[in-house]
Each structure stands twice: as C-alpha cells, then as structure tokens.
Amino acid sequence: DIDGKKDIRAALAAERKFFLSHPAYRHLAERMGTPHLQKSLNQQLTNHIRDTLPGLRSKLQSQLLSLEKEVEEYKNFRPDDPARKTKALLQMVQQFGVDFEKCIEGSGDQVDTSNLSGGAKINRIFHERFPFELVKMEFDEKELRKEISYAIKNIHGVRTGLFTPDLAFEAIVKKQIIKLKEPCLKCIDLVIQELINTVRQSTNKLDSYPRLREETERIVTTHIRERDSKTKDQVLLLIDIELSYINTNHEDFIGFANAQQRTAANATKKRVMPNQVIRRGWLTINISIMKGGSKDYWFVLTAESLSWYKDEEEKEKKYMLPLDNLKLRDVEKGFMSSKHVFAIFNTEQRNVYKDLRQIELACDTQEDVDSWKASFLRAGVYPEKDQHENEDTMSSGDTVSMDPQLERQVETIRNLVDSYIGIVNKSIRDLMPKTIMHLMINNTKDFIHSELLAYLYSAGDQGSLMEESAEQAQRRDEMLRMYHALKEALVIIGDISTTTVSTPVPPPVDDTWIVKDSSPPPASRPPTATTAPPIRPPAVRGPTPGPPPPLNLSPAFGAPPVPSRPGPPSAYAGDTNPAMPLIPSRPARVPPALPPGIPSRRPPAAPNRPTIIRPSEPSLLD
Known part of the structure; x- marks a missing residue:
C-alpha cells in the first residue's frame, strides 16, 4: 500500500474487508486491524498513565515543597520592578533581625537538632x-x-x-x-x-x-x-x-x-548529702591498646564518688572511685584524636584505677570538658596547681x-x-x-x-x-524556572486526572457457538442429493448458531435465519422468512442440506446429487 501510494482511508477499508471476508479471521474481525490495535494501545497507555499519576504527583509536590522555602524570599520580585532592590533590602534586613532574635531567644519552629x-x-x-x-x-x-x-x-x-x-x-x-x-x-x-x-x-x-x-x-x-x-x-x-x-x-x-562553728557545720552538711547526684553522662576512658583500648561508659558523679556503668540503665556497674585526694589535670589532645581530654589523679601517688596512676577521660567538645570540670569542682575535686606554685607554697609555708x-x-x-x-x-x-x-x-x-x-x-x-x-543570579533563575515548571506540571496532571475517561479493555469474543465439525472440508465432500434428508429431533445436541435452517426447521433450535444467496433452486425455496441483507460470497453457493443440530454423518453418495458448498457465517457488521 505504501509503495502503491494508496490512500490511508482506502487502506483501512481494504484491511477491514480482508478480515471480514477471510474464513480464518471473519469471526475475529472486530479484534483485528489497525483501529483495534489503536484502541488497545490507547487503552494501555491510559491505564499506565492512570497508575503512575499518583506517585508522580506526590513526587512533584515534595519537590515543590522543598523549593517553596528557598523561593519564598524572591519569588514575588520581578526583574522589571523599579522598587525591587528597595523591597529586597527591607526584606533582607527584617529577615536578618528575625533570625538573630530567634537564635538568641529560641524558637519553636525550625528547631535545629544537630x-x-x-x-x-x-x-x-x-x-x-x-x-x-x-x-x-x-x-x-x-x-x-x-x-x-x-x-x-x-x-x-x-x-x-x-x-x-x-x-x-x-x-x-x-x-x-x-x-x-x-x-x-x-x-x-x-x-x-x-x-x-x-x-x-x-x-x-x-x-x-x-x-x-x-x-x-x-x-x-x-x-x-x-x-x-x-x-x-x-x-x-x-x-x-x-x-x-x-x-x-x-x-x-x-x-x-x-565563725568558729562554720567548719563543723560544713562537715555535717557534707555527711548529710553523700548520695546527691551532681552529673550524669557519657565519657570515654582512654586506656592503652594493650590494656583494652578506649571505651565509652555511662558516668555518675556524686558528692563522694565517681562511678561508671556499661550503659545509662545503671544496672551493670564497672567501678566506683572515691573522690578523696583526687585532683584534675589537663591533658593535651593527641595528634590524631578529635576528642578533648582531662585526667583524674591521686595526690598521694596512689593508683586510681587498676594499675593506672591517672584516668584520662575524653569528651567530644571543649564545652563538655568545661562542664564536667565545673561538676567536679562542686564535688570538691579541684584542678591541679602549677608545679612552681606548689614549690613556692611549700617553701613559704x-x-x-x-x-x-x-x-x-x-x-x-x-x-x-x-x-x-x-x-x-x-x-x-x-x-x-x-x-x-x-x-x-x-x-x-x-x-x-x-x-x-x-x-x-x-x-x-x-x-x-x-x-x-553572577552565581546567585543564575541559581535564582534556575530555581524560579524549576518552581514554575513544577507548578505547571501539577496543573496539567490535575487536568488529566479529572478529564481522562478510562474504558475497560473489550472482552474476548465468545466463540462457543462455533460447531467443531469433524467432517472433511466442503471441497472434498462427495455430491449429495438435492432433496433434504428427514429432520431428526434436537435431542442429541443443544441449539447452536449456524447456517440458516430449512423450511420445516423446528423452532427449538432457536438459530437466527440467514438470508438465501443467489444460486440454484433448493428445497428451501419456499421459505416464508423475510429477506435479509446479502453477504458477499461466491455466486454458486447454496444453503446447506443439513440443518443445525444433526450429527455430522456423511450420507450415502448419490450419483445425480449436486455438490453443495456451505455458506460462510454471517457478519453482524454487514
């Protein structure tokens, strides 16, 4: 058709005529051809779009929401607005003041958790x-x-x-x-x-x-x-x-x-509050690799002791260190270490923990170190004095x-x-x-x-x-373009979801009415008599749609009448049924000799019986 430059309408008409007239495709004519393929593909595309639209819509909405905060500050500014710079200056200064006040006073919205x-x-x-x-x-x-x-x-x-x-x-x-x-x-x-x-x-x-x-x-x-x-x-x-x-x-x-009673009062007060918890928190004990390496423990500092546990549940106690004769000492941070370290040691040169003269405790930040030092001061553990100050004190003492x-x-x-x-x-x-x-x-x-x-x-x-x-201007233009594109996409998707009508795929063709005939093809069938054989009662098989019935067909078969085709006269010439539209066929065909429902048996051959060719099934489209 393409080589012959046939018109598309003529090609579609020829395609339809071919499927209607071909014996193998006539019962599937409505499911064959370019129109049916177009309808099926359109239906599949529509169903696919309908299935993917919700996910696509939610994705676009999340992207739009993420851009909303960034575009908020300049999405209403137009480049051609003469007062744009003044508006931007006022807004930036006001926003700076609000952000500064929120950082100082605190705010419930947009809380930083890191x-x-x-x-x-x-x-x-x-x-x-x-x-x-x-x-x-x-x-x-x-x-x-x-x-x-x-x-x-x-x-x-x-x-x-x-x-x-x-x-x-x-x-x-x-x-x-x-x-x-x-x-x-x-x-x-x-x-x-x-x-x-x-x-x-x-x-x-x-x-x-x-x-x-x-x-x-x-x-x-x-x-x-x-x-x-x-x-x-x-x-x-x-x-x-x-x-x-x-x-x-x-x-x-x-x-x-x-004044003289002050010392006794202080001692009594200290004895009354031995179990007061001053601070709890995680600390890292720095121990050499040969002795187990560094480990994190949950520390509890009270007025009289420092204890550490496996975790914050405080069920498995690892050790309890009394605070008597303890002092604090600063430790330089290691070259490859990111933690801040301080140490606890005994002023009487005794081992503090196992065979260690001092325990090195590490925190993530310097603020945590200072906070722990302040807590130790409240418990009576003071920082170590410089060596020369100790010597001066001893000499002057x-x-x-x-x-x-x-x-x-x-x-x-x-x-x-x-x-x-x-x-x-x-x-x-x-x-x-x-x-x-x-x-x-x-x-x-x-x-x-x-x-x-x-x-x-x-x-x-x-x-x-x-x-x-220049970089900020380019970024602003890209963000604004993306912002408007997302809004337009959501509008388009909204229109599609409300105006598209989805119809189900056509059901399969019901071909149960087709008689599965085991007789040989019509071309090889021997000649039959011109007279119709006697009619058998329809007790063997149920009604089956098929070729037009003879003149005396029983109404129990219920098959619709099919108009006669031009051909030699037959026993059905006297049929009183009204004429139906003719189906294009070969001119020599006549109605079949056997009515529907008769078992497929080949009668004895007659020498003068003409050959009868079964007509093709009628098509509702004709």
Missing part, C-alpha cells in the same frame, strides 16, 4: 562556664591562709594582738573581690564571641547580595565591640561597688560569733608561725572571708547575666531592628549594596 544555637551557648556560659571560673578561685586554701596570717601580723606590727583584727578580714575580702574581675571579663569575652558567631550565622540568607552581607556584618560587629567596652565598664563598676563597702550586717553573713592563738585567728578570719565571699559570688552570679543581657544582647537586638537600616543607607549606594553575584 547543633546548639547562639542563645543556648550563651546560656551555658552564664550557668556553667562563669560559675566554673568563679569556683576555680576557691581551691587555693593554703595560699589564702598564708595571706590571712601575713595580714594579721602586719596589722599587729611589733605588738602582740589579743583579738582578731577587723582590718585583716576587710583586706583579705577586698583582695578576693578584686580577683573576680578576671572571670567576669572572660565571661563577657565569651558572650561577645558567641554573639559575633550568631551574627555570621544569621547573615547566611544574605549570600545572594555579597556587599550587603559584608556591610551588615561589619556594622553589627562594630556595634557589638562598642557595647563590649561599655559592658565591661559596667561590670567593673559593679565590682568597685562591692569593694566600696563591706556589709558585715548582711543577713547571710555568719558574723564573728558563729615553712615560715608560717605555728602559734595556736594565731592559728585560731586565721581560722576565724578564714571562715568570715568564706562567708562574705560566698555572698559576693552569689550577687555577681546573679548580676552578670542581667548586665550582659541588658547592655549587650538586648541592645544589639534593638540596634538591628531600629538603626541597622539607616546605617546601611548611609554606608554607600543602594545599587552597589544590592548587586547580585
């Missing part, structure tokens, strides 16, 4: 690092007693004092209060560093405008540095206020009368008089100093976070919300600030 935020780290500085720095000042007991004895002797001079001098107490207290300046200033420096890190983290969304991000970081960091000096001045002022007047009438101050009266005075002043310094420490612990929050953190938040925009306008040209990097 890292601590700036506010959480500042909270640890307030309540773990700063108290740790304060507690470190309290462990130098020998040095403090030596200073008290020197103060008492210098106040008495050449005279022999009968009473404990008040001036010695005041001098020692002021010297201890002055020592508070260092941990307070260190706390401010730590908070400033976390604030600057928070600012840099909050400006990550300004990456699309490099100049704007750089200028924003510079302005805010400069403001934080300015507030740094003011905050330090205010904290030093607080310490100077404490130095200006020693209030011995404070309600928590023990007074001279109760020999010069201290062993006068019993002086020892009693030193003990009295020591208890008074301990009581008053505890009051000062409590006050400083309370005022330091408040001062830093007011003068530095809250002031920085107000500056970002109210003054940052004005500083940005005065810093330079707005156009230069809002210049996008």
Whole structure:
C-alpha cells in the first residue's frame, strides 16, 4: 500500500474487508486491524498513565515543597520592578533581625537538632562556664591562709594582738573581690564571641547580595565591640561597688560569733548529702591498646564518688572511685584524636584505677570538658596547681608561725572571708547575666531592628549594596524556572486526572457457538442429493448458531435465519422468512442440506446429487 501510494482511508477499508471476508479471521474481525490495535494501545497507555499519576504527583509536590522555602524570599520580585532592590533590602534586613532574635531567644519552629544555637551557648556560659571560673578561685586554701596570717601580723606590727583584727578580714575580702574581675571579663569575652558567631550565622540568607552581607556584618560587629567596652565598664563598676563597702550586717553573713562553728557545720552538711547526684553522662576512658583500648561508659558523679556503668540503665556497674585526694589535670589532645581530654589523679601517688596512676577521660567538645570540670569542682575535686606554685607554697609555708592563738585567728578570719565571699559570688552570679543581657544582647537586638537600616543607607549606594553575584543570579533563575515548571506540571496532571475517561479493555469474543465439525472440508465432500434428508429431533445436541435452517426447521433450535444467496433452486425455496441483507460470497453457493443440530454423518453418495458448498457465517457488521 505504501509503495502503491494508496490512500490511508482506502487502506483501512481494504484491511477491514480482508478480515471480514477471510474464513480464518471473519469471526475475529472486530479484534483485528489497525483501529483495534489503536484502541488497545490507547487503552494501555491510559491505564499506565492512570497508575503512575499518583506517585508522580506526590513526587512533584515534595519537590515543590522543598523549593517553596528557598523561593519564598524572591519569588514575588520581578526583574522589571523599579522598587525591587528597595523591597529586597527591607526584606533582607527584617529577615536578618528575625533570625538573630530567634537564635538568641529560641524558637519553636525550625528547631535545629544537630547543633546548639547562639542563645543556648550563651546560656551555658552564664550557668556553667562563669560559675566554673568563679569556683576555680576557691581551691587555693593554703595560699589564702598564708595571706590571712601575713595580714594579721602586719596589722599587729611589733605588738602582740589579743583579738582578731577587723582590718585583716576587710583586706583579705577586698583582695578576693578584686580577683573576680578576671572571670567576669572572660565571661563577657565569651558572650561577645558567641554573639559575633550568631551574627555570621544569621547573615547566611544574605549570600545572594555579597556587599550587603559584608556591610551588615561589619556594622553589627562594630556595634557589638562598642557595647563590649561599655559592658565591661559596667561590670567593673559593679565590682568597685562591692569593694566600696563591706556589709558585715548582711543577713547571710555568719558574723564573728558563729565563725568558729562554720567548719563543723560544713562537715555535717557534707555527711548529710553523700548520695546527691551532681552529673550524669557519657565519657570515654582512654586506656592503652594493650590494656583494652578506649571505651565509652555511662558516668555518675556524686558528692563522694565517681562511678561508671556499661550503659545509662545503671544496672551493670564497672567501678566506683572515691573522690578523696583526687585532683584534675589537663591533658593535651593527641595528634590524631578529635576528642578533648582531662585526667583524674591521686595526690598521694596512689593508683586510681587498676594499675593506672591517672584516668584520662575524653569528651567530644571543649564545652563538655568545661562542664564536667565545673561538676567536679562542686564535688570538691579541684584542678591541679602549677608545679612552681606548689614549690613556692611549700617553701613559704615553712615560715608560717605555728602559734595556736594565731592559728585560731586565721581560722576565724578564714571562715568570715568564706562567708562574705560566698555572698559576693552569689550577687555577681546573679548580676552578670542581667548586665550582659541588658547592655549587650538586648541592645544589639534593638540596634538591628531600629538603626541597622539607616546605617546601611548611609554606608554607600543602594545599587552597589544590592548587586547580585553572577552565581546567585543564575541559581535564582534556575530555581524560579524549576518552581514554575513544577507548578505547571501539577496543573496539567490535575487536568488529566479529572478529564481522562478510562474504558475497560473489550472482552474476548465468545466463540462457543462455533460447531467443531469433524467432517472433511466442503471441497472434498462427495455430491449429495438435492432433496433434504428427514429432520431428526434436537435431542442429541443443544441449539447452536449456524447456517440458516430449512423450511420445516423446528423452532427449538432457536438459530437466527440467514438470508438465501443467489444460486440454484433448493428445497428451501419456499421459505416464508423475510429477506435479509446479502453477504458477499461466491455466486454458486447454496444453503446447506443439513440443518443445525444433526450429527455430522456423511450420507450415502448419490450419483445425480449436486455438490453443495456451505455458506460462510454471517457478519453482524454487514
């Protein structure tokens, strides 16, 4: 047909005529040919699309949702909008302020579960690092007693004092209060560093405008540095206020009368709270490979002991170490190690664990190390002093008089100093976070919300600030194009799912009515008589659709009549059935001699019987 350049309509018509007229395909004509193939393929394609649409729709929706957050900041900005840069600047500054405040104050939405935020780290500085720095000042007991004895002797001079001098107490207290300046200033420096890190983290969304991000970081960091000096001045002022007047009438101050009872009270208090748990957590014990290697254990620190277990259920205890005569020591981190290490050792040179003189404990971060050190300080385990300081203390300790009266005075002043310094420490612990929050953190938040925009306008040209990097512009265009393509795809899929009508595949052709004839083909059948044989009752086989019945066909067969074809006259010429449309066939064919339902038997041959050819089955399409 292609070579002959036949028209497609004519080719389809010829194809249909072929299947209708061919004996092997006429009963399958409706399931053969190009139209049926087209219908079946279309049905299969429709079913496949219908099955895959839900998964494709959910995948597109998830991609659109992931892009929604990134496109949110600039999906409404049009390049041809003259106010686009102004809108972008305002939105970026507002977003920066919101992100900074969320990092400091905390937020319930979009919580980071992998890292601590700036506010959480500042909270640890307030309540773990700063108290740790304060507690470190309290462990130098020998040095403090030596200073008290020197103060008492210098106040008495050449005279022999009968009473404990008040001036010695005041001098020692002021010297201890002055020592508070260092941990307070260190706390401010730590908070400033976390604030600057928070600012840099909050400006990550300004990456699309490099100049704007750089200028924003510079302005805010400069403001934080300015507030740094003011905050330090205010904290030093607080310490100077404490130095200006020693209030011995404070309600928590023990007074001279109760100073002698302080030691006994402390000992009783320590005996009452032996099982108080100070801290729990995972630590790694660093042991040489020959002795088992490093292992992680669950540690429980109480007021009297350090225990470690196999896991946090605390059922299988591995060891319990008393805290008597223990001290802490810093250990340098190994070259290939990523953990931070500190050690516990016995001051009397005894083995701490098995045959080890010290136990090395490792944490993942330096913050965890500092937190554990602060917990050990609360339990009475203090850091090790430098070696030269120990030597100086031992050499000077020999010069201290062993006068019993002086020892009693030193003990009295020591208890008074301990009581008053505890009051000062409590006050400083309370005022330091408040001062830093007011003068530095809250002031920085107000500056970002109210003054940052004005500083940005005065810093330079707005156009230069809002210049996008080439990479960011390309990324923005790609994201916007992908975003709109996903939305359009979802719209198209929605239309398909609502307008497509799926019809089931046509059922198979019912060919049960075809008689499976075991007689030879019509061409080889011997000539039969022109007269019809007698009709048998339809008791052997049921009704079967087939060729048209004879004139006296019993209605029990129920087969539809088939119109006669032109040919020689037969016994059915007198049939009263109405004429039916003719089926194209050979002109010499006549109705069959045997009615349907008669067993297939070949009658005896007759010499004058003409050959009868069975007609083809009728087609409902004709």
